[in-house]
Amino acid sequence: MSGKCEDQFMKTFKFYRARVPPPPLSKVIDVDNAAFADKITKLTFDNNVEQDDRLELLGLKPFAHWPVFTIKKHPGLIFIRNPFTSHGQRYWIRKCLEKYPRKPNKTNIDIEVILEDWWETCYEGHKCNIQLLKKLRWTTLGYHHNWDTKEYSEANRNNFPSELSELCDVVATYLGYNAFRAEAAIVNYYHMNSTLSAHTDHSEINLEAPLFSFSFGQSAIFLIGGEDKSTVPSAVLLQSGDILVMSKEARLCYHAVPKILSSPSSPWNDNVEDIHTKDVPKFRYIYEKDVIVDMNSNQNNGNWSIFNGYVQESRINVNIRQVLNETQSRL
Ligand code: SIN
Secondary structure (H helix, E strand, O other): OOOOHHHHHHHHHHHOOOOOOOOOOOOOOOOOOOHHHHHHEEEEEEEEEOOOOOOOOEEEOOHHHHEEEEOOOOOOOOEEEOOOOOHHHHHHHHHHHHHHHOOEEEEEHHHOOOOOOOHHHOOOOOOOHHHHHHOOOOEEEEEEOOOOOOOOHHHHHHOOHHHHHHHHHHHHHHHOOOOOOOOEEEEEEEOOOEEEEEEEOOOOOOOOEEEEEEEEEEEEEEEEOOOOOOOOOOOEEEEEEEEEEHHHOOOOOOEEEEEOOOOOEEEHOOOOOOOOOOOOOOOOOOOHHHHHHHHHHOOOHHHHHHHHHOOOOOOEEEEEEEEEOOOOOOO
16 A cells, blocks of 8 residues: 555544644544534334333333434444443443453553552552553453454353353344354543554454444544555544444444544543442343442442543443354354
């Protein structure tokens, strides 16, 4: 590819990455802002779509409260504007910090030191080990993405968290992807000066299955272009709770995060007095009891405060893929 072709994505990336002066945000598509109404199409789903009895449990609002859009210039890119309750946001943020970086999952820290439990190690002294806290950049779940070979393998695979796979299943089924299976995830941890450079996700055998991307904490400018870097990318504002689905024509498009932005609000702290406490005599799902215990614990602002401290200054993105074809159960 010629340097000239590559220019367009890189040019926009550099424009939004700038620190001094900070970039103007007037062209960053914000689905909440009526000024961008001509750039997006609101998708309506059949109102008869059955409520899923996992919604409340997984911290999701009823389907009728899910604003779903596509961005006209990027067919296949589906945007769901924060379908999470505040409890739901707290639950998923906490999972990403407390549970997902635990062994046997892999993290970027492994090349330096193998920590059984990163979060616990950060807090084991009298005060938080900020240096260690800031060191976590990614953790991988299920089939672990190999950053060098870019290949998945059976030898490099652990169980995919059941609650996360259920979350994806609810979203996928709602959008009509009934056969989707969550098999690999990368959880990205961003600080206010972090960026993620342009890339495509093509290591999966199954490139037809969509990719689901969940954002929590601080906001981001997300760039989405075409299948090569010659297309001028669009900039989209991603806020806490937003879900992006890269399907069909958008599945193999270049994307990047040139900037993290301070979120003007903290939706994970809204109306948390709406107690979720549930006394369920019989659990329907294997993860249900754990979810209820965690949701209840997160209502206590004392328990929640260390997680709150993290997301007030960071962004978390959970990126989920199906690796195998429908008929396969292993590589
Ligand atoms: C990714 O593409 O891997 C992450 C995108 C994001 O952080 O929104």
